[in-house]
Amino acid sequence: MTEPLTEVAPSVVLGTPAGARPSRSSGRSLSNMPPWVGGVLGVVLIVAAWALIAVTPFGRNGSIPTPLAVVQLFGKAFGDSSYWQAIGATSLAAGEGYLIGNGIAIVLALIVLLLPRTEGFATQLAVVTSCLPLTAIGPLVAIMSQAGTRVTSVFLAALSVVFTTVIGAILGLKSANRTQLDVISAYGGSRFTQIRKVRLIAALPSLLAALKIAAPAAFLGAVLGEYFLVGVDSGIGILLLNAQFYNDATRVWVLALTSGAVAGLAYFLIDRIGRLLTPWSAGDRTGKASF
Template identity: 40%
Template sequence: MTRRLPGWLASIIGAVAVLALWWVVSAAFYRPEVEGGYTPLPSPWAVFGTLARDGPGAYWTYFNVTITEAFRGFLWGNGLALLLSSLVLVVPRLERLVVQVAVITYCLPIVAIGGIAVIVLGGAENPGDPSSTAIFLAAMCCFFTTVVGALLGFKSADQASLDVVRVYGGNRLSQLTKVRLVAALPAILNALQIAVPSAFLGAVLGEYMGKIDISVGTQLIKFQQALDSERLWALFLLSALVAMIGYGLVGLVARFVTPWVSGRPS
Protein backbone atom coordinates (compact mmCIF):
# COMPACT_ATOMS: atom_id res chain seq x y z
CA MET A 1 0.00 0.00 0.00
CA THR A 2 1.19 3.52 -0.77
CA ARG A 3 1.55 5.83 2.20
CA ARG A 4 0.14 9.33 2.04
CA LEU A 5 2.43 12.26 2.65
CA PRO A 6 1.89 14.06 5.96
CA GLY A 7 0.09 17.38 5.60
CA TRP A 8 3.07 19.42 6.84
CA LEU A 9 5.43 17.71 4.38
CA ALA A 10 3.05 18.30 1.46
CA SER A 11 2.84 21.99 2.44
CA ILE A 12 6.63 22.32 2.51
CA ILE A 13 7.00 20.62 -0.87
CA GLY A 14 4.31 22.89 -2.34
CA ALA A 15 5.97 26.04 -0.95
CA VAL A 16 9.37 25.01 -2.32
CA ALA A 17 7.85 24.27 -5.73
CA VAL A 18 6.13 27.69 -5.83
CA LEU A 19 9.37 29.48 -4.87
CA ALA A 20 11.31 27.55 -7.51
CA LEU A 21 8.76 28.39 -10.21
CA TRP A 22 8.72 32.03 -9.12
CA TRP A 23 12.52 32.24 -9.32
CA VAL A 24 12.65 30.57 -12.76
CA VAL A 25 9.99 32.88 -14.24
CA SER A 26 11.56 36.04 -12.78
CA ALA A 27 15.02 35.04 -14.00
CA ALA A 28 13.87 34.01 -17.47
CA PHE A 29 11.38 36.70 -18.44
CA TYR A 30 11.97 39.74 -16.24
CA ARG A 31 15.48 41.13 -16.22
CA PRO A 32 16.14 44.50 -14.55
CA GLU A 33 19.09 45.34 -16.82
CA VAL A 34 16.71 45.17 -19.79
CA GLU A 35 13.84 47.06 -18.09
CA GLY A 36 16.02 49.95 -17.02
CA GLY A 37 16.50 48.76 -13.46
CA TYR A 38 12.82 47.96 -12.85
CA THR A 39 11.20 44.55 -13.00
CA PRO A 40 7.50 43.83 -12.35
CA LEU A 41 8.41 40.38 -11.00
CA PRO A 42 11.49 40.52 -8.74
CA SER A 43 13.11 37.30 -7.60
CA PRO A 44 11.93 35.81 -4.28
CA TRP A 45 15.37 36.48 -2.80
CA ALA A 46 15.08 40.19 -3.63
CA VAL A 47 11.65 40.35 -2.00
CA PHE A 48 12.77 38.49 1.12
CA GLY A 49 15.85 40.69 1.33
CA THR A 50 13.66 43.80 1.24
CA LEU A 51 11.48 42.35 3.99
CA ALA A 52 14.56 41.64 6.12
CA ARG A 53 15.96 45.15 5.61
CA ASP A 54 12.68 46.92 6.32
CA GLY A 55 11.74 44.79 9.32
CA PRO A 56 8.21 43.76 10.38
CA GLY A 57 7.56 47.11 12.06
CA ALA A 58 7.67 48.93 8.74
CA TYR A 59 4.51 47.11 7.61
CA TRP A 60 2.63 46.65 10.89
CA THR A 61 1.11 50.14 10.76
CA TYR A 62 -0.74 49.22 7.56
CA PHE A 63 -1.83 45.77 8.74
CA ASN A 64 -3.03 47.07 12.10
CA VAL A 65 -5.73 49.09 10.36
CA THR A 66 -6.67 46.47 7.77
CA ILE A 67 -6.84 43.60 10.28
CA THR A 68 -9.10 45.72 12.50
CA GLU A 69 -11.43 46.40 9.56
CA ALA A 70 -11.45 42.74 8.51
CA PHE A 71 -12.14 41.57 12.08
CA ARG A 72 -15.05 43.96 12.57
CA GLY A 73 -16.49 43.05 9.17
CA PHE A 74 -16.02 39.37 10.02
CA LEU A 75 -18.03 39.78 13.22
CA TRP A 76 -20.81 41.82 11.58
CA GLY A 77 -21.15 39.68 8.46
CA ASN A 78 -21.03 36.30 10.15
CA GLY A 79 -23.11 37.44 13.12
CA LEU A 80 -25.90 38.61 10.83
CA ALA A 81 -25.61 35.46 8.70
CA LEU A 82 -25.92 33.16 11.71
CA LEU A 83 -28.81 35.19 13.13
CA LEU A 84 -30.81 35.01 9.89
CA SER A 85 -30.00 31.32 9.40
CA SER A 86 -31.24 30.55 12.92
CA LEU A 87 -34.36 32.63 12.33
CA VAL A 88 -35.18 30.50 9.28
CA LEU A 89 -35.48 27.40 11.47
CA VAL A 90 -37.85 29.16 13.86
CA VAL A 91 -39.84 30.76 11.01
CA PRO A 92 -39.39 28.45 7.97
CA ARG A 93 -41.28 30.81 5.63
CA LEU A 94 -38.32 33.19 5.76
CA GLU A 95 -35.92 30.72 4.15
CA ARG A 96 -36.50 31.83 0.57
CA LEU A 97 -36.13 35.50 1.51
CA VAL A 98 -32.90 34.92 3.45
CA VAL A 99 -31.38 32.82 0.65
CA GLN A 100 -32.32 35.43 -1.94
CA VAL A 101 -30.69 38.18 0.11
CA ALA A 102 -27.54 36.08 0.47
CA VAL A 103 -27.41 35.36 -3.28
CA ILE A 104 -27.89 39.05 -4.09
CA THR A 105 -25.00 40.07 -1.84
CA TYR A 106 -22.84 37.45 -3.58
CA CYS A 107 -23.80 38.44 -7.12
CA LEU A 108 -23.58 42.22 -6.80
CA PRO A 109 -20.34 43.68 -8.24
CA ILE A 110 -18.31 44.59 -5.19
CA VAL A 111 -16.58 47.49 -6.95
CA ALA A 112 -19.91 49.18 -7.68
CA ILE A 113 -21.16 48.53 -4.14
CA GLY A 114 -17.89 49.91 -2.79
CA GLY A 115 -18.36 53.14 -4.69
CA ILE A 116 -21.84 53.57 -3.25
CA ALA A 117 -20.61 52.66 0.24
CA VAL A 118 -17.95 55.38 0.10
CA ILE A 119 -20.67 57.96 -0.58
CA VAL A 120 -23.05 56.63 2.06
CA LEU A 121 -20.68 55.45 4.81
CA GLY A 122 -17.53 57.40 4.08
CA GLY A 123 -14.01 56.32 4.95
CA ALA A 124 -11.85 56.82 8.02
CA GLU A 125 -12.58 59.81 10.22
CA ASN A 126 -8.92 60.29 11.20
CA PRO A 127 -5.62 58.95 9.81
CA GLY A 128 -5.07 55.47 11.22
CA ASP A 129 -8.76 54.85 11.95
CA PRO A 130 -10.62 51.95 10.31
CA SER A 131 -12.69 52.70 7.22
CA SER A 132 -16.45 52.20 7.44
CA THR A 133 -16.53 51.23 3.77
CA ALA A 134 -13.84 48.58 4.29
CA ILE A 135 -15.73 47.12 7.26
CA PHE A 136 -18.94 46.99 5.23
CA LEU A 137 -17.29 45.23 2.27
CA ALA A 138 -15.53 42.79 4.61
CA ALA A 139 -18.90 41.88 6.14
CA MET A 140 -20.49 41.57 2.72
CA CYS A 141 -17.76 39.24 1.41
CA CYS A 142 -18.32 36.62 4.12
CA PHE A 143 -22.12 36.84 4.46
CA PHE A 144 -23.12 34.45 1.66
CA THR A 145 -20.71 31.65 2.60
CA THR A 146 -21.82 31.60 6.23
CA VAL A 147 -25.54 31.70 5.40
CA VAL A 148 -25.24 28.72 3.06
CA GLY A 149 -22.98 26.77 5.42
CA ALA A 150 -25.19 27.39 8.44
CA LEU A 151 -28.42 26.45 6.64
CA LEU A 152 -26.91 23.22 5.31
CA GLY A 153 -25.54 22.42 8.75
CA PHE A 154 -28.84 23.08 10.53
CA LYS A 155 -30.68 20.85 8.07
CA SER A 156 -28.22 17.98 8.60
CA ALA A 157 -29.52 17.35 12.12
CA ASP A 158 -30.63 13.79 12.89
CA GLN A 159 -34.39 13.48 12.50
CA ALA A 160 -34.69 10.99 15.35
CA SER A 161 -33.08 13.45 17.78
CA LEU A 162 -35.46 16.17 16.60
CA ASP A 163 -38.41 13.83 17.18
CA VAL A 164 -37.22 13.11 20.74
CA VAL A 165 -37.19 16.85 21.53
CA ARG A 166 -40.65 17.21 20.03
CA VAL A 167 -42.04 14.25 22.00
CA TYR A 168 -40.84 15.81 25.24
CA GLY A 169 -42.68 19.03 24.45
CA GLY A 170 -39.87 21.00 22.82
CA ASN A 171 -40.59 23.57 20.14
CA ARG A 172 -38.53 24.65 17.14
CA LEU A 173 -36.36 26.87 19.32
CA SER A 174 -35.57 23.93 21.61
CA GLN A 175 -34.68 21.80 18.58
CA LEU A 176 -32.39 24.57 17.37
CA THR A 177 -30.48 24.97 20.63
CA LYS A 178 -30.32 21.30 21.66
CA VAL A 179 -29.92 19.43 18.37
CA ARG A 180 -29.49 21.54 15.25
CA LEU A 181 -26.76 23.80 16.61
CA VAL A 182 -24.56 20.84 17.60
CA ALA A 183 -25.13 19.14 14.25
CA ALA A 184 -24.36 22.36 12.37
CA LEU A 185 -21.13 23.23 14.21
CA PRO A 186 -18.76 21.55 11.69
CA ALA A 187 -20.41 23.26 8.72
CA ILE A 188 -20.57 26.62 10.51
CA LEU A 189 -16.91 26.49 11.52
CA ASN A 190 -15.89 25.52 7.99
CA ALA A 191 -17.84 28.51 6.67
CA LEU A 192 -16.20 30.80 9.24
CA GLN A 193 -12.80 29.46 8.22
CA ILE A 194 -13.45 30.36 4.59
CA ALA A 195 -14.82 33.74 5.67
CA VAL A 196 -11.51 34.82 7.22
CA PRO A 197 -9.59 35.42 3.95
CA SER A 198 -12.79 36.71 2.34
CA ALA A 199 -13.17 39.35 5.04
CA PHE A 200 -9.53 40.39 4.68
CA LEU A 201 -9.96 40.68 0.90
CA GLY A 202 -13.11 42.75 1.34
CA ALA A 203 -11.31 45.12 3.70
CA VAL A 204 -8.46 45.64 1.24
CA LEU A 205 -10.92 46.27 -1.60
CA GLY A 206 -12.75 48.79 0.55
CA GLU A 207 -9.47 50.61 1.14
CA TYR A 208 -8.94 50.84 -2.62
CA MET A 209 -12.12 52.93 -2.80
CA GLY A 210 -10.38 55.81 -1.04
CA LYS A 211 -10.98 58.09 1.95
CA ILE A 212 -8.36 56.32 4.07
CA ASP A 213 -4.71 57.27 4.47
CA ILE A 214 -3.01 54.35 6.25
CA SER A 215 -3.83 50.77 5.27
CA VAL A 216 -2.68 47.83 3.20
CA GLY A 217 -4.86 48.84 0.24
CA THR A 218 -3.62 52.43 0.05
CA GLN A 219 -0.01 51.34 0.50
CA LEU A 220 -0.34 48.88 -2.37
CA ILE A 221 -1.43 51.77 -4.58
CA LYS A 222 1.52 53.89 -3.43
CA PHE A 223 4.02 51.12 -4.16
CA GLN A 224 2.46 50.64 -7.60
CA GLN A 225 2.74 54.34 -8.41
CA ALA A 226 6.33 54.45 -7.15
CA LEU A 227 7.23 51.32 -9.22
CA ASP A 228 8.56 49.76 -6.00
CA SER A 229 7.93 46.18 -7.08
CA GLU A 230 9.95 44.55 -4.31
CA ARG A 231 7.95 46.19 -1.51
CA LEU A 232 4.75 45.66 -3.50
CA TRP A 233 5.40 41.93 -3.62
CA ALA A 234 6.52 41.94 0.01
CA LEU A 235 3.22 43.51 1.06
CA PHE A 236 1.37 41.01 -1.10
CA LEU A 237 3.15 38.06 0.55
CA LEU A 238 2.51 39.45 4.02
CA SER A 239 -1.18 39.86 3.17
CA ALA A 240 -1.36 36.23 2.06
CA LEU A 241 0.41 35.20 5.27
CA VAL A 242 -2.03 37.13 7.47
CA ALA A 243 -5.01 35.55 5.69
CA MET A 244 -3.47 32.08 6.04
CA ILE A 245 -2.82 32.62 9.77
CA GLY A 246 -6.45 33.64 10.33
CA TYR A 247 -7.63 30.66 8.28
CA GLY A 248 -5.43 28.32 10.31
CA LEU A 249 -6.51 29.74 13.68
CA VAL A 250 -10.20 29.17 12.92
CA GLY A 251 -9.34 25.68 11.67
CA LEU A 252 -7.50 25.00 14.93
CA VAL A 253 -10.53 26.14 16.90
CA ALA A 254 -12.72 23.84 14.79
CA ARG A 255 -10.50 20.83 15.61
CA PHE A 256 -10.97 21.38 19.34
CA VAL A 257 -14.65 22.35 19.26
CA THR A 258 -15.71 19.49 16.96
CA PRO A 259 -13.28 16.64 17.69
CA TRP A 260 -15.72 14.02 16.40
CA VAL A 261 -15.22 15.27 12.83
CA SER A 262 -11.54 14.24 12.77
CA GLY A 263 -12.16 11.06 14.77
CA ARG A 264 -10.37 12.34 17.88
CA PRO A 265 -11.83 11.76 21.36
CA SER A 266 -13.61 14.68 23.02
Protein backbone atom coordinates in the same frame (compact mmCIF):
# COMPACT_ATOMS: atom_id res chain seq x y z
CA MET B 1 1.66 -33.07 -21.11
CA THR B 2 0.27 -32.20 -17.68
CA GLU B 3 3.49 -32.83 -15.78
CA PRO B 4 5.59 -30.22 -17.62
CA LEU B 5 2.83 -27.68 -17.18
CA THR B 6 2.59 -28.33 -13.45
CA GLU B 7 6.33 -28.06 -13.15
CA VAL B 8 6.53 -24.84 -15.09
CA ALA B 9 3.72 -23.11 -13.20
CA PRO B 10 5.56 -22.88 -9.84
CA SER B 11 8.66 -21.67 -11.62
CA VAL B 12 6.63 -18.94 -13.29
CA VAL B 13 5.18 -17.87 -9.95
CA LEU B 14 8.51 -18.02 -8.21
CA GLY B 15 10.17 -16.25 -11.09
CA THR B 16 7.85 -13.25 -10.88
CA PRO B 17 9.92 -10.06 -10.84
CA ALA B 18 10.32 -8.63 -7.40
CA GLY B 19 10.10 -5.08 -8.76
CA ALA B 20 6.39 -4.83 -7.87
CA ARG B 21 7.09 -4.99 -4.14
CA PRO B 22 9.27 -1.89 -4.01
CA SER B 23 6.57 0.06 -5.89
CA ARG B 24 4.03 -0.96 -3.27
CA SER B 25 6.36 -0.04 -0.45
CA SER B 26 7.20 3.28 -2.07
CA GLY B 27 3.49 4.01 -2.51
CA ARG B 28 2.89 3.19 1.13
CA SER B 29 5.78 5.38 2.22
CA LEU B 30 4.36 8.31 0.24
CA SER B 31 0.90 7.82 1.75
CA ASN B 32 2.38 7.61 5.24
CA MET B 33 4.18 10.93 4.95
CA PRO B 34 2.86 13.72 7.20
CA PRO B 35 0.57 16.21 5.41
CA TRP B 36 2.99 19.08 6.01
CA VAL B 37 5.62 17.41 3.82
CA GLY B 38 3.47 17.90 0.74
CA GLY B 39 2.92 21.52 1.69
CA VAL B 40 6.64 22.15 2.08
CA LEU B 41 7.38 20.51 -1.25
CA GLY B 42 4.69 22.63 -2.90
CA VAL B 43 6.18 25.83 -1.47
CA VAL B 44 9.66 24.84 -2.63
CA LEU B 45 8.41 24.17 -6.15
CA ILE B 46 6.53 27.48 -6.27
CA VAL B 47 9.56 29.45 -5.08
CA ALA B 48 11.78 27.64 -7.59
CA ALA B 49 9.38 28.44 -10.42
CA TRP B 50 9.16 32.04 -9.21
CA ALA B 51 12.95 32.42 -9.20
CA LEU B 52 13.15 30.91 -12.67
CA ILE B 53 10.50 33.24 -14.12
CA ALA B 54 12.14 36.27 -12.46
CA VAL B 55 15.34 35.78 -14.50
CA THR B 56 13.55 35.11 -17.79
CA PRO B 57 12.46 37.84 -20.22
CA PHE B 58 9.04 37.84 -18.48
CA GLY B 59 10.63 39.19 -15.31
CA ARG B 60 13.45 41.32 -16.63
CA ASN B 61 11.20 44.36 -16.96
CA GLY B 62 11.07 44.53 -13.16
CA SER B 63 7.46 43.43 -12.72
CA ILE B 64 8.50 40.11 -11.15
CA PRO B 65 11.25 40.60 -8.54
CA THR B 66 13.43 37.75 -7.41
CA PRO B 67 12.59 35.90 -4.19
CA LEU B 68 15.82 37.22 -2.65
CA ALA B 69 14.79 40.84 -3.29
CA VAL B 70 11.37 40.21 -1.71
CA VAL B 71 12.93 38.54 1.33
CA GLN B 72 15.35 41.44 1.79
CA LEU B 73 12.51 43.96 1.67
CA PHE B 74 10.55 41.79 4.11
CA GLY B 75 13.45 42.09 6.53
CA LYS B 76 13.38 45.88 6.26
CA ALA B 77 9.59 45.97 6.63
CA PHE B 78 9.72 43.98 9.88
CA GLY B 79 11.53 46.86 11.51
CA ASP B 80 9.15 49.49 10.14
CA SER B 81 6.37 50.51 12.51
CA SER B 82 4.17 51.75 9.65
CA TYR B 83 4.16 48.22 8.21
CA TRP B 84 2.76 46.70 11.40
CA GLN B 85 0.38 49.63 11.86
CA ALA B 86 -1.02 48.95 8.40
CA ILE B 87 -1.49 45.24 9.18
CA GLY B 88 -3.20 46.09 12.46
CA ALA B 89 -5.55 48.66 10.90
CA THR B 90 -6.60 46.35 8.09
CA SER B 91 -6.99 43.38 10.44
CA LEU B 92 -9.15 45.44 12.79
CA ALA B 93 -11.46 46.49 9.95
CA ALA B 94 -11.57 42.91 8.65
CA GLY B 95 -12.40 41.57 12.12
CA GLU B 96 -15.21 44.07 12.56
CA GLY B 97 -16.67 43.24 9.16
CA TYR B 98 -16.22 39.52 9.88
CA LEU B 99 -18.29 39.76 13.04
CA ILE B 100 -21.00 41.91 11.47
CA GLY B 101 -21.34 39.82 8.31
CA ASN B 102 -21.35 36.49 10.13
CA GLY B 103 -23.79 37.82 12.70
CA ILE B 104 -26.21 38.81 9.95
CA ALA B 105 -25.75 35.45 8.24
CA ILE B 106 -26.42 33.44 11.41
CA VAL B 107 -29.53 35.50 12.19
CA LEU B 108 -30.83 34.86 8.67
CA ALA B 109 -30.21 31.12 9.10
CA LEU B 110 -32.10 31.08 12.41
CA ILE B 111 -35.01 32.98 10.86
CA VAL B 112 -35.15 30.39 8.07
CA LEU B 113 -35.22 27.64 10.66
CA LEU B 114 -38.09 29.24 12.60
CA LEU B 115 -39.95 30.43 9.48
CA PRO B 116 -39.22 27.94 6.68
CA ARG B 117 -41.08 30.04 4.11
CA THR B 118 -38.34 32.67 4.31
CA GLU B 119 -35.66 30.29 3.05
CA GLY B 120 -36.03 31.42 -0.55
CA PHE B 121 -35.67 35.07 0.41
CA ALA B 122 -32.65 34.41 2.65
CA THR B 123 -30.79 32.32 0.08
CA GLN B 124 -31.53 34.82 -2.69
CA LEU B 125 -30.27 37.64 -0.50
CA ALA B 126 -27.10 35.67 0.20
CA VAL B 127 -26.59 35.00 -3.51
CA VAL B 128 -27.04 38.71 -4.28
CA THR B 129 -24.34 39.64 -1.77
CA SER B 130 -21.93 37.24 -3.44
CA CYS B 131 -22.77 38.43 -6.96
CA LEU B 132 -22.42 42.15 -6.29
CA PRO B 133 -19.09 43.40 -7.69
CA LEU B 134 -17.13 44.82 -4.78
CA THR B 135 -15.29 47.24 -7.03
CA ALA B 136 -18.64 48.80 -7.96
CA ILE B 137 -20.09 48.84 -4.45
CA GLY B 138 -16.95 50.27 -2.85
CA PRO B 139 -17.12 53.73 -4.44
CA LEU B 140 -20.83 54.04 -3.60
CA VAL B 141 -20.23 53.20 0.06
CA ALA B 142 -17.25 55.58 0.14
CA ILE B 143 -19.40 58.42 -1.16
CA MET B 144 -22.10 57.79 1.44
CA SER B 145 -19.68 57.35 4.36
CA GLN B 146 -17.85 60.06 6.24
CA ALA B 147 -14.26 60.87 5.24
CA GLY B 148 -11.62 59.55 7.60
CA THR B 149 -13.59 56.44 8.59
CA ARG B 150 -13.15 52.82 7.55
CA VAL B 151 -16.83 52.20 6.82
CA THR B 152 -16.11 51.09 3.26
CA SER B 153 -13.47 48.60 4.35
CA VAL B 154 -15.70 47.16 7.07
CA PHE B 155 -18.71 47.02 4.73
CA LEU B 156 -16.86 45.11 2.00
CA ALA B 157 -15.41 42.73 4.58
CA ALA B 158 -18.92 42.02 5.92
CA LEU B 159 -20.34 41.65 2.43
CA SER B 160 -17.67 39.09 1.55
CA VAL B 161 -18.70 36.61 4.24
CA VAL B 162 -22.51 36.64 4.20
CA PHE B 163 -23.07 34.10 1.43
CA THR B 164 -20.67 31.46 2.75
CA THR B 165 -21.94 31.64 6.32
CA VAL B 166 -25.64 31.71 5.41
CA ILE B 167 -25.36 28.57 3.29
CA GLY B 168 -23.16 26.77 5.82
CA ALA B 169 -25.41 27.69 8.76
CA ILE B 170 -28.62 26.65 6.99
CA LEU B 171 -27.17 23.32 5.90
CA GLY B 172 -25.79 22.71 9.38
CA LEU B 173 -29.02 23.55 11.19
CA LYS B 174 -30.96 21.27 8.85
CA SER B 175 -28.58 18.35 9.39
CA ALA B 176 -29.89 17.63 12.88
CA ASN B 177 -30.99 14.08 13.65
CA ARG B 178 -34.75 13.77 13.12
CA THR B 179 -35.12 11.19 15.89
CA GLN B 180 -33.58 13.52 18.46
CA LEU B 181 -35.88 16.33 17.35
CA ASP B 182 -38.91 14.04 17.65
CA VAL B 183 -37.88 13.05 21.17
CA ILE B 184 -37.72 16.70 22.25
CA SER B 185 -41.12 17.36 20.65
CA ALA B 186 -42.61 14.30 22.36
CA TYR B 187 -41.52 15.64 25.75
CA GLY B 188 -43.11 19.01 25.06
CA GLY B 189 -40.02 20.85 23.89
CA SER B 190 -40.37 23.92 21.68
CA ARG B 191 -38.48 24.82 18.52
CA PHE B 192 -36.13 26.93 20.59
CA THR B 193 -35.35 23.88 22.72
CA GLN B 194 -34.65 21.89 19.57
CA ILE B 195 -32.31 24.60 18.35
CA ARG B 196 -30.49 24.87 21.65
CA LYS B 197 -30.22 21.15 22.42
CA VAL B 198 -29.80 19.55 18.99
CA ARG B 199 -29.59 21.83 15.99
CA LEU B 200 -26.80 24.11 17.19
CA ILE B 201 -24.59 21.14 18.04
CA ALA B 202 -25.35 19.46 14.72
CA ALA B 203 -24.64 22.72 12.87
CA LEU B 204 -21.21 23.31 14.42
CA PRO B 205 -19.12 21.42 11.82
CA SER B 206 -20.76 23.13 8.83
CA LEU B 207 -20.85 26.50 10.54
CA LEU B 208 -17.19 26.37 11.54
CA ALA B 209 -16.22 25.29 8.04
CA ALA B 210 -18.07 28.32 6.66
CA LEU B 211 -16.47 30.62 9.24
CA LYS B 212 -13.06 29.23 8.32
CA ILE B 213 -13.56 30.10 4.66
CA ALA B 214 -15.04 33.49 5.55
CA ALA B 215 -11.97 34.66 7.48
CA PRO B 216 -9.65 35.13 4.45
CA ALA B 217 -12.57 36.58 2.47
CA ALA B 218 -13.17 39.22 5.14
CA PHE B 219 -9.52 40.25 5.21
CA LEU B 220 -9.24 40.52 1.45
CA GLY B 221 -12.51 42.46 1.35
CA ALA B 222 -11.10 44.89 3.90
CA VAL B 223 -7.95 45.35 1.80
CA LEU B 224 -10.05 46.06 -1.28
CA GLY B 225 -12.18 48.53 0.67
CA GLU B 226 -9.10 50.55 1.54
CA TYR B 227 -8.66 51.39 -2.13
CA PHE B 228 -11.72 53.65 -1.85
CA LEU B 229 -11.08 55.23 1.55
CA VAL B 230 -10.74 59.00 1.84
CA GLY B 231 -8.83 60.66 4.65
CA VAL B 232 -7.19 57.44 5.87
CA ASP B 233 -3.41 57.01 5.65
CA SER B 234 -2.85 53.54 7.15
CA GLY B 235 -3.68 50.08 5.91
CA ILE B 236 -2.33 47.47 3.54
CA GLY B 237 -4.56 48.76 0.75
CA ILE B 238 -3.17 52.27 1.22
CA LEU B 239 0.40 50.97 1.04
CA LEU B 240 -0.46 49.00 -2.09
CA LEU B 241 -1.78 52.16 -3.76
CA ASN B 242 1.39 54.00 -2.78
CA ALA B 243 3.62 51.21 -4.13
CA GLN B 244 1.67 51.11 -7.39
CA PHE B 245 1.94 54.88 -7.76
CA TYR B 246 5.74 54.70 -7.51
CA ASN B 247 5.87 51.54 -9.66
CA ASP B 248 7.62 49.65 -6.84
CA ALA B 249 6.99 46.05 -7.89
CA THR B 250 8.99 44.54 -5.04
CA ARG B 251 6.97 46.37 -2.42
CA VAL B 252 3.74 45.35 -4.14
CA TRP B 253 4.82 41.71 -3.96
CA VAL B 254 5.74 42.07 -0.28
CA LEU B 255 2.35 43.56 0.56
CA ALA B 256 0.51 40.98 -1.55
CA LEU B 257 2.33 38.13 0.19
CA THR B 258 1.65 39.79 3.54
CA SER B 259 -2.08 39.86 2.76
CA GLY B 260 -1.98 36.19 1.82
CA ALA B 261 -0.06 35.32 4.98
CA VAL B 262 -2.49 37.15 7.28
CA ALA B 263 -5.50 35.62 5.50
CA GLY B 264 -3.91 32.17 5.74
CA LEU B 265 -3.18 32.68 9.43
CA ALA B 266 -6.83 33.58 10.07
CA TYR B 267 -7.91 30.45 8.20
CA PHE B 268 -5.49 28.31 10.21
CA LEU B 269 -6.56 29.69 13.59
CA ILE B 270 -10.27 29.12 12.94
CA ASP B 271 -9.49 25.66 11.63
CA ARG B 272 -7.67 24.86 14.89
CA ILE B 273 -10.62 26.20 16.89
CA GLY B 274 -12.96 24.06 14.83
CA ARG B 275 -10.86 20.95 15.50
CA LEU B 276 -10.96 21.64 19.22
CA LEU B 277 -14.71 22.27 19.33
CA THR B 278 -15.74 19.47 16.96
CA PRO B 279 -13.05 16.76 17.05
CA TRP B 280 -15.57 14.18 15.80
CA SER B 281 -15.76 15.92 12.41
CA ALA B 282 -12.14 17.03 12.03
CA GLY B 283 -10.87 13.73 10.65
CA ASP B 284 -9.12 12.87 13.92
CA ARG B 285 -9.82 9.20 14.63
CA THR B 286 -8.51 9.40 18.14
CA GLY B 287 -11.10 12.03 19.02
CA LYS B 288 -8.40 14.42 20.17
CA ALA B 289 -7.37 17.62 18.49
CA SER B 290 -4.18 19.41 19.32
CA PHE B 291 -2.13 22.29 18.07
